Amino acid sequence: MPRGAPPPNCRSLLHCHYQTLNHLQQLHAQAITQGLLSCHQPLSCRLLNAYARFGRSADARRLYGQIPFPDLVSRTSLLSLLLQDNRPWEAAHVFSQILLCGMKPDGFSVVGALSACAQMGDAALGRAVHGLIYRHGLGVETVVSNALIEMYCRNGRIGNARQVFDAMPMRDGASWSSMLNGCAKQQGLWVAHRLFDAMPEKDVVSWTVMIGAYVRGGHPVRALELFHKMNLEACRPTSITVVGVLSACADAGALDVGCSVHGLISKTMPNLDVAIHNALIDMYSKSGSLETADAIFNRMRYKDVYTWTTIISGLAVNGEGHQALEVFSDMLRSGTCPNDVTFVSVLSACSHSGLIHEGRLWFDVMCTHYNFKPQIRHVGCMVDLLSRAGLLSDATDLIDRMGIEADAVIWRSLLSACLVHGDAKLAEAAGRQIIRLEPDDDGVYVLLWNIYASANRWDEAREMRKMMRNRKIVKRPGCSWIELNVIPSFAMRTTLRGLIWNCEIRKLEYRTI
Structure with a gap:
């Protein structure tokens, strides 16, 4: 056997394919019993990477502490796992260890470091990583530039993000989407829309980003217009797009358009996820169609905390306080733990229905039993x-x-x-x-x-x-919104035929062809 070659048992373990977690744990146990982990570093690193692929962060961290000299791939795998566990400070510490050990970072490790900076909101550290990227010539990789744009946008440095974006030799959909999202949050919707119009090719992600930006910015009609144009260009929406469109329908009170979207996704998306069901419940309840919202809620096999909160909030808005409290009791009996938003909906239901005793009771339960610190909404x-x-x-x-x-x-x-x-x-x-x-x-x-x-x-x-x-x-004039000539259709060829804003001193007309 050549000098330095791994023993036969170790060689066989190195070439094993870890198809299931149980198989991986069996091979790990075999390596421990044969004393191979301490004497053969490549095997230990490969086991760590396998645990990372299965998302077993605790096992990966435990194994990482047993490796005397982990390689770059193992450190990067651990870094990614820490980011998934929402532990950006520890991820940044792992990246610093890469540099202290004299290793040259690659594109994957610097992307992880930039993600950690974005989660921590540390723009200064992000700029230091940017300098490191420039020094090692990693900026030509598109994925690295995309991570830089995302980091700068999340830290409010839209100017730096634009410099990275303009200097990119090649941009993909993620580049445009990150830049669009950053412009919408930092520079306003109109700047983002100009950038959106300048895109050579618009994919579903870019359409979804702009629709979501208009919904968050309080322009639901404009979001529906974009969805109409998106359908005209035969761009098939994703579940995230549909959630944004249904939110726009809820904010605009466009029940007919929301029903049309519901019909569209029922035929094109046979397996609707929980997020779409939640958005449908929110749209129907805000539009006053509680029976439809309740029917969708009752048909759902799996309900998460957002599902329960959405239906409780819808009942509260429509003045059904007693029914909202009954649903909340059903939620507690189902074993679903409420969050702080759930208690906002419950207290709002008590407020709209004048349930003083119940409101005080659940406020005390929130503070004492669930240990939620009252926020300004509560x-x-x-x-x-x-x-x-x-x-x-x-x-x-x-x-x-x-x-x-x-x-x-x-x-x-x-x-x-x-x-x-x-x-x-x-x-x-x-x-x-x-x-x-x-x-x-x-x-x-x-x-x-x-x-x-x-x-x-x-x-x-x-x-x-x-x-x-x-x-x-x-004194600002009063105004009212009137929905005219809305013809719902399966293909959403018409989203809003007209919305007229009648004011005392002006008349503005918004139209969609």
């Missing part, structure tokens, strides 16, 4: 619940006791309740807080003026008028 729901019931002093005590600075939404709920229950003093205090937080809100100035005028406090009323003039605040 406090806002409780303040709204107590304010609607006329318990204004309890609402203000809760704000003080929670130690959370109330936002304008909470003060606005308190202000509305004060006007209903005739507490002018607290209404004045709430109004002043809203002006401090949102000085451009025209409605609060008018409300305070009415309060002062009703109490014959004309000096304060004139002060409100003067403040509005000095800050150049003009």
